[in-house]
Amino acid sequence: MGDITVSGPVTGINTESIVTALVNAEQAPKQSQINKQTQTSTAQLSSIGKIQAALDAFRGAMDNMAKDASIGGLTATASDANVSTVTLGAGASAGSYQLIVNQLATASKVATQTYAGGAKTVVNTGNTSTTLEISQSGQSYGVSVPPGATLQQVRDSINAQYSSVGLSANILTDATGSRLVMTSTNTGVGTDITIGGNSGLEVGTSVVSPPANAKYTIDGTPQESKSNTLSDAISGVSIKLTALSPLPAGVTGALPDGVTRVASTITVSRSNDTLKSSVKGFVDTYNALMTAIGNETKVTSNPDGSTTSSALTGDATMRTLQSALRAQMNALAGTGTLKSLAQFGVNTDSGTGKLSIDDKLFSAAIATNPTDIGGIFNGDNGLLARMKTATDSYALSNTGVLATRSTTLSNNLKDLQNQQDTLTARMAALKTSLTAKYTTMNNLVAQLTSQRSSVMTTLNALNKSNSDS
Template sequence: MGDISISGPVTGIDTQSIVTALVNAEQAPKQSQINKQSTTSTAQLSSIGKIQAALDAFRGAMDNMAKDASIGGLTATTSDANVSTVTLGANASAGSYQLVVNQLATASKIATKTYAGGASTVVNASASATSLTISQSGQSYAVSVPPGATLQQVRDSINAQLTSSGLSANILTDATGSRMVLTSTNTGVGTDITVGGNSGLETGTSLVGGAPQNAKYTIDGTPQESKSNTLTEAISGVSIKLTAVSPWPAGVTDANSSGVLRSSSTITVARSTDTLKSSVKGFVDTYNALITAIGAETKVTTNPDGTTTSSALTGDATMRTLQSAIRAELNAMAGTGSLKSLAQFGVNTDQSTGKLSLDDKLFSAAIATNPTDIGGIFNGDKGLLARMKSATDSYALSGTGVLATRKSTLSDTIKDLQTQQDTLTARMAALKISLTNKYTTMNNLVAQLTAQRSSVMTTLDALNNPKTS
């Protein structure tokens, strides 16, 4: 509201101050309510967002641990990282395996004829659109080739439409011109790419690199095949990615390899106390990070003068139930071994902060005699990791979870408070104008009365004073 000077020249009253005081008195109660609710809602929205981020990180860590059998104290290694890489998963068990890779799985590749004009060659010079049909494994995909389309534009259109189907295109250029090469992320026998349609691109195509083939390998001497170079079931609980054919023994080449086997590499799944301890420590740290985040938004701070300051979510019922759900699963007994709780492994809970700590001495003693029990506590459908995830599902679900709903409600509240603020501001502006007009009218009336009084007094004075000759 702009300042309006209405001080009366006749009355001498500071009517501007009176109007301001009256407007402020009218505005103060509602303004105080809006300010308080806005501050509270904004702080709570920020705090809920921080808790949600911490909970998402915690749940993500639980997922990763559930997929990684290192929480059970196992590690997977290979003696030749050039031939394969290995990743440990759930349900793995200790063991040693000999791997020989004789052939990698390959993908189908097909090339168009060479266009002397390069990638900018117009492949559809007609006035109407044509079509290029790409087929693989019983599925066909039609790509429209509009009038005036170049080889580059067709390539871009294929990649935009078919990448999610595993198909892609590229352009190879040399001194003779450019050709488009179609390939696929799908490998193995039966994944041949064929092209058809009426675009002209299907004419003069050629196979690049031969027909697609399966990976051929042996594990402990047993011949096996796979359409993919990623083996997820060859060894239970271990994912193997084949990256190269196994080398020949020293002094042997393709030319003299008749009857000679390629060199094997060793895949080892072994128990590691250090890995187990590191994994448990990782769980402790992840859990503590969530508890710390909740604590920071719910704590009560004691000030130097003895007063206390509450946080945005101090006493919040949602935070209490979330913590209770997590702690209930943490303290529940699990596993099939003789040791069924984390406390028996030296993982202790601080009663004042709720955080976990690891007693190195007790942990080392426990796993020295019961190393497999820790996996039973953490892993499986009824293990701690799965139960922690399940206990927080209702809070973390996107859009419909407790925290998401709270954030939505708080956001709506803040928007409503802004609407209330706008309405109040407009009402106070109207009130100031109304009061200003009333006091201006009063001043004008007083001015008129004062003028009339002055005229009357002048007349009376004239009548009372004798005329001089």
């Protein structure tokens, strides 16, 4: 009888490799599908994220340009930067204005009584919490003062809770002790701070300084403002008052009757250099968006003649986004002689969608029609507003096309991970089952081998006995 050569510990068969091969054969098709879909979804999610970032940057630049009249070729300066700073906005026009600042807007400032024990003085010596009430402009803000609270702790509590509404507190200390001083970022008449409650801090309070309006003149006309930032004093120009206008030479103290402080000049003027720089900034920002889209949709030619697609090659969403942008670039706008960027020498590459500037044509057009470019960009029907509108449906943070795509891809990746976990568990169970079956087989073979040995021993004994006879 020939030897049985079935393996394992007894049979000699490599059951572990057989189980592994069977499991791998079962796992391979589904694993390949999961790997491919995971790779695709991950690459697309990354690409969508890059384009979303580029689109957000582009739209942010559009917002800044819409607020900044420099895209219309204007620039603003203040002759005395110590007295005021100026910022251009939409609706500005060329002009010159004389500004005199006689008084800055100030905030209310209120102090508690002086505590001889300093900042560590316990202001609530009782067993229950009390309340400090701070009121301003019809609003009341409560500050809990727990038992054992110090003046310093009350200050910290005020700053932690109410800095967002403009309230702040500090402690001033001198030879007589410390006092809590409260003030606000809100300025102007009517913003007085008052102190109440039952904490004891309301007792003996004093007004350090009352709030006041800014007082100034523009071209000799007296005006007032609750704030030191004047957003409407000159159309399209924001003025921030930073100091009083200087006194005339030789004058100190109070101004004599009929004498005024020295005026500074705010000038809004047209600047072709500013206009060129602004248009170049628009071109660069637009091209950055086109580059981002191009990088994620391009097809790369390999040395062997094959091609490699990008994550979003042929993607319909990217095509419609590019089409929407190009449509606005080609549309006419403004009321001047020149109504498109192409007439200023700003051209579009038909392949990449990027913009380029013909410097010679651009300089000539600006020299003769500088105001026309402002009409192309600005206004409710200008290029900046149309670009924002054209990209709204793509860029909205939660419901936009790109956000929805990102959410879908993220959900796909979560589902693929669940599929992977299920497959891994199923393959582990299959391996356990197959291992158990081969172990049973080995045990059976071992039993058969043992029985064979016993039979062979008996037969050999019989054969020997017959031979001896």
